[in-house]
C-alpha cells in the first residue's frame with residue numbers, strides 16, 4: 001500500500017472540517033483509516049482525531065500576543081513556524097507509507113493564508129515531492145448556485161490549480177441542501193451557463209450581479225475556464241449524510257494515477273531546473289564572495305594591492321580620508337569558521353586543493369547553526 005496525500009482547501013464555511021470528519025469515518029468504515037493532519041492553528045475544536053495537529057506545537061493565541069498580530073497574521077506566522085519543522089512531519093508521515101493509504105490534511109479557512117503564503121507553498125511542496133498529492137477544493141454548493149458567485153469560486157480554484165500545479169478535485173459539499181447537478185452542467189456545457197446567466201439578469205435586472213460590466217466579464221470568463229474545467233474532476237458530496245464519498249475516493253484514485261503519469265514527471269523537471277538554477281546562483285555568489293575577500297588560489301588582485309572593487313574591501317581611515325586596505329593594517333587576519341582557524345596566508349596557500357569546497361562546507365554548518373533562529377527571524381520579518 002502506498003500512501004497518497006489529500007489536501008483539503010476551501011473558503012471559510014465551505015465545510016472542510018465537517019468534510020474531513022466524514023472522510024475520516026468513511027475510510028475507517030472501509031478499514032483503511034487515514035493518517036490525519038490538522039494545519040488550522042486557530043480552530044477551537046476538531047471533530048476528528050488528528051495524528052498531527054499544528055496546535056500541539058504552535059499556540060495561536062500566544063503567537064498573537066507575542067508578535068502583536070491580528071488573526072490572519074497570526075495564522076500565517078503559525079504556519080511559518082510550523083513549516084520550519086516540515087521535514088520532521090514528512091518523516092513521520094513517511095513511516096506510514098506501508099500501513100496507510102491516505103493522509104488527509106485540513107487547512108485554515110482563511111484560504112489565502114495557506115495558498116498564498118510562503119509557508120503554505122513549502123508545506124504543499126514538501127508533501128507533493130514525497131507523496132502523490134491531490135488538492136480537494138471544497139465548495140459550499142447552496143451558496144454557489146448563482147452564476148456570478150460560482151464563477152468567482154471557480155476562478156479561485158483555477159488560481160490554486162495553477163499555483164500548486166497539482167491535480168485537483170472540486171468537491172461540491174452540502175448536497176443534502178442543494179444538489180450539485182447544476183454545477184456539473186455549467187462546467188461541461190458552456191451554453192447552459194450562459195442561459196443561467198441570462199436568467200439571472202432577467203430575474204434581478206440591473207441591480208443583480210449578473211448584469212452590466214459584471215455580466216459581460218463573467219460571460220467571457222466562462223469561455224476561458226473551459227480549459228480549466230477539462231483538467232478537473234468534480235464530485236457532489238454531503239458531509240452530513242455521507243452521500244458521494246465513494247465517488248470522491250474514486251476521483252482520488254483517478255487523480256493519483258494522473259499524478260504518477262503526468263504531474264510527477266513535470267514536477268521533477270521543474271525541481272531539477274530550479275536546483276540547477278540555485279546551484280549556479282550559489283556558485284556565482286560564492287565566487288563573488290571569494291573575490292570580495294580577496295581569496296583566490298591564483299593569487300588575487302587584492303593582495304597585489306590593485307584598485308578596490310567593492311566597498312567591503314575598504315576601511316575608512318580618519319587620516320585625511322586616506323583609505324587603507326585591510327592587508328596594510330598589520331593585523332593578522334583570521335578567517336574563522338567553526339572548527340577551523342586559518343590565517344590568510346594559509347588560505348591563500350597553494351596547498352589548498354579544494355578551497356571552494358571547504359568554504360561551502362563551512363557555510364553549510366553556519367546555516368545549520370542559524371536554523372534555530374529561522375522561526376524567530378520569520379516572525380520578525382512579518383512584523384516589519
Ligand SMILES: Nc1nc2c(ncn2[C@@H]2O[C@H](COP(=O)(O)OP(=O)(O)OP(=O)(O)O)[C@@H](O)[C@H]2O)c(=O)[nH]1
Nearest residue numbers: 011012013014015016017018109174177238239240
Ligand atoms: N447541510 C450541510 N451543512 C454542512 C455540511 N458540511 C458542513 N456543513 C455546515 O457548514 C458549516 C461550516 O462547516 P465547517 O466544517 O466548520 O466549515 P469549514 O470550512 O471547516 O469552516 P472554517 O474552519 O471556518 O473554514 C457548519 O455549520 C456545518 O455544520 C453538509 O454536508 N451539509
